Amino acid sequence: MVRKTMRYLIGLAILxxxxxxxxxxxxxxxxxxxxxxxxxxxxxxxLGDDGTVYIKVKGVSCVFEKGMIIIxxxx
Numbered sequence: 314m315v316r317k318t319m320r321y322l323i324g325l326a327i328l329x330x331x332x333x334x335x336x337x338x339x340x341x342x343x344x345x346x347x348x349x350x351x352x353x354x355x356x357x358x359x360l361g362d363d364g365t366v367y368i369k370v371k372g373v374s375c376v377f378e379k380g381m382i383i384i385x386x387x388x
Contacts, residue, residue: 351375351382 350357356370376383 349382351377356382356384 348359350359350367354374354376356373356375357367358370360366360368372387374385374387376385
């Protein structure tokens, strides 16, 4: 009885360890930020190298269709 319980506990511990290692690997992957994005019809551009600050480009609008950004000048 004890031997069977220990097998289940050890199997569960190994499974949890594998899940934790996989989750840690997935979470630790760096997120690449894009240089130019189209967000709600506004063209935004990344400011600096850290990838956390974006600025809105005035005078243009954009549409994202079929994997392409279509930029239009506003008059």
